[in-house]
Amino acid sequence: MSTNEIAGPANVIGSKKRLPPEVSILGVLIGIAIVFEILGWIFVGDSFLANKQRLSIIILQVSVIGIIAVGVTQVIITAGVDLSSGSVVGLAAMVAASLAQTSANPRAVYPALTDMSPIWAILAGLGVGLLAGIVNGSLVARTKIPPFIATLGMMVSARGLAKWYTLGQPVALLDDSFTWFGKSFNILGFPLPLPVIIFLLVAVICHIALTYTRYGKFTYAIGANPQAARVSGINIGGHLIKVYAIAGLLSGLAGVMTAARAASGQPGMGVAYELDAIAAAVIGGTSLSGGVGRITGTVIGTIILGVLTSGFTFLKVGAYYQEIIKGIIIVAAVIIDQHRQNKRKKA
């Protein structure tokens, strides 16, 4: 602490650490897991958690949603939303798969472009996502239409493109070098699928970007108060394009991984993924009114969704009941979120 000549006696301004908001969400996750553990012993006679296979599947199931959620979290922090992620997953999966076919397939989409290095398929998938994101961002930034509408348009059109691309036909017989990206590896005796590793990598990078870089500061500022952000010299339009582009790029990545895991591209891939991703972000404490949210929260939110699905299956709860309960939990999370915000405002 130092003084300045205007100061007189300087105040002692510390920076005491307070608990990050994710702690409460982590508590919810642990609580849910314990409930399943107890119910498991009562109804199934087995442990829910002490099962490496199950834990690995939980994360694998949510890693695709998780990657999308990391992108959409950033969009929501700017007080926007991205409804197009699921459709972009489908489109990117189709495009990537069409460039990853083997020559063994007599009806390949591009017979001249078979048996290629997987890098082209991956780049094409990412490029499709990036492009969709840039279009979303430009619409929001330049025409000032609500993000809901801009991305709704992309959601419908991208799905249409995915179907039109092969006139509704799936793209099959993909090269092993491409499907390798959906495989698992044993790390310290724990079966870790590559999609999970990619998900965690993406989460760490985006967490660092949001927390420590100018990109992150601008993202929060725009969501917290766009007018003040503008007066602080921030180019809002340009920055929004970046945020939507990153969300699109991550949807593209999710599409590539979906195709690699399924060893095919299908135009119906990724339907309603955007809703799970938004739900994960919101459960993780991201506020739909902008300015608030962290990647760590979103990762936990994603895992909560995975644990719920896996736990219900483990307890042999019917699929219909699963959806009903999942819906209730999402709404409850938003109610709690608003309550939390109101309390913060009154404080």
Next chain:
Amino acid sequence: MQSTGTMEAAPAGGAAVDGGYLLEVENVRKEFPGVVALDNVQLRLKRGSVHALMGENGAGKSTLMKIVAGIYTPDSGSFKLRGEDIKLRGPLDALEHGIAMIHQELNLMAPMTVAENIWIRREPLTRLGFVDHGEMRRKTSDLFKRLNIDIDPEVQVGTLTVASRQMVEIAKAVSYESDVLIMDEPTSALTEREVDHLFTIIRALRAQGKGIIYITHKMNELFEIADEFSVFRDGKYIATKASTEVTRDDIIRMMVGREITQMFPKEEVPIGDVVLSVKGLTLKGVFSDVSFDVRSGEILGIAGLVGSGRSNIAETIFGVTPSDAGTIELFGKTVRVDSPATAMKHGMAFLTEDRKETGCFLLLDIQENTQMAVLQSDYVKNGFVQQKQLGKDSVEISAALRVKTPDMAEPIINLSGGNQQKVLIARWLLTKPKILILDEPTRGIDVGAKAEIHRLISKLAGQGVAVVMISSEMPECLGMSDRIMVVHEGRVTGFLDRAEASQVKIMELASH
């Protein structure tokens, strides 16, 4: 405090002689965090009279009016309506008691028709419970006939002019059979002919025995329409008089006539070269042909009434709303300032008028709020914020400004207005500005913090910063400025040197 004898001694010209007061508000006090907005204020409104509220910006007129309209609850004081003590529970309650406010910012629903707007919540119904549109139209026509208003009840409000919308608002207020009508600067957006029409309606209402509270900054209107007026200053009641017994100069003196009691620590500093030169700056429909120079070390005050275009000029210089015509020269070079980012690149900083709307990021903490304007400077390397250095400097500057907080991670929303303002000033000081534009730097903050901010402004000028300071507070403007530029209705009406400037001279230039 003046005795109320003045009032009783002078029966107001034109008022219906009734003796009884429609509304009596006595010893009303209202505090907001850090400020006393009203300090034992009174207001007595006669039946069948137009009562004007006069005072500088921030004198407490609007607060008093909002108390009468039930929007604010007074901390203490008595409130009598038609001789009975009442306590208003909200604006709706006030309306039901016959007190209606015609808002400056009109509260009509643009896509709905005139009749629907007037009878909303009170629509006449048919026996089956459907809205009776015929009856509604008839009632609206009757109402309009009573008030001499010529507007089609079936037309969409959104298609009407501002003046017509105001008529609809007035008719709506009258439709509640209100006895007390509050009008807050009703003529600010009207042409002369529309003003005449409005005055005809006001006179008709007065003849029907209504009491009208009328807020205005325009002297000539006061003499034309008001029977009585009350003057307020710094949240205190000064006097009530009949408009026939005073002159324009008397009123100005009552409004500003006070000693400058606060000491302004303005230091004499050497004044350097012109750093900001504005020539013929114009923003269509807002202000035109604004020209002035500011030198390093100089404090240029900008005075003028709210709505005169003062803030718009500052916003245009900073690139928030780029100009339509005219040039801005910075350090001798003409610069097209098309965004705040450009302005900042050239060493400008801008403390905006509205802390909540354009200043604070209320959801974020003090640290983040302080750092927001330096994210495109040397504090960021390869995209990564140099948090260690920046954190250290932020803490240092916050301590220097005496931001009262235990913790830089405290959400800024939890700070008082004065402390929020200090955080925002800290934000701009971190950018090491050479030209500092301040829009109402001490609005709504307590005396202690005010003095600290004044000292700081003075000190910055001493370091060679050119300061442009917009202020509604006369003593602040007079006490701090080397020169004062007065703006009226989007035009510069004069410059006053420190030696010749006085409150009366400013008021004369600021209102015609």
